[in-house]
Amino acid sequence: MSTPHVVVVMGVAGTGKTTIGPLLAARLGVPYAEGDDFHPPANIAKMSAGTxxxxDDRWPWLDAIGTWAHGRAGLGGVVSCSALKRSYRDRLRAAAPGLVFVHLAGDRAVIEDRMSHRQGHFMPTALLDSQFATLQPLQADEAGVVVDVSGSPEEIAERAMSALTTLPEPTA
Structure with missing residues (x-):
């Protein structure tokens, strides 16, 4: 990749977006932004309560991530964002055309186990079912790759890097 992509590391809670995102950014030599940091306090309180x-809660969050991604166009960057629905990804692309998605995907039992061992995160495992119910996988016309979350973080990041090299150069 000669032109840096702006990459959105997406997937349900517990797939490792916050772990893989910085590893991928380091390999690409671009900044990383934690998608959870773009949530307003009301969203975090709602999720912390298991709701x-x-x-309506997500639109301002997605717009903030889209603004960050737009500012990185041509420079590259990596941001984590669940981006579970096509409409969410469309909104992000409207703000920052040329985005590429790395969908971290895996077995529900593996993801739930990982979530149960996390310390200090606001997302309870009880919301995992709603995440899977909401998930709309990448479609053929969306620039992106699906990466299995089995293995170590380093293996997953390398798998993502390898998959990204198969994508065409950004158009915007």
Missing amino acids: PLDD
Whole structure:
């Protein structure tokens, strides 16, 4: 990749977005932004209480991530964002055309086990079912790759890097 992509590391909670995102950014030589940091306090309080966000909660969050990604166009960057629905990814692409998605995917039992061992994160495992119910996988016309989350973080990041090299150069 000669032109840096702006990459959104996506997937349900517990797939490792916050772990893989910085590893991928380091390999690409671009900045990383933690998607959870773009949530307003009301969203974090809602999720901490075990209540899934609705679309009205998500739009300002997605817009903030889109603004960050737009500012990185042509420079490259990596940001984590669940981006579970096509409409969410479309909104991100509207703000920052040329985004590429790395969908971290894996077996529900593996992801739940990982979530149960996390310390200090606001997302309870009880919301995992709603995450899987909401997930709309990448479609053929979306620039992105699906990466299995089995193995070590380093193996997953290398798998993502390898997959990214198969994508065409960014157009915007």
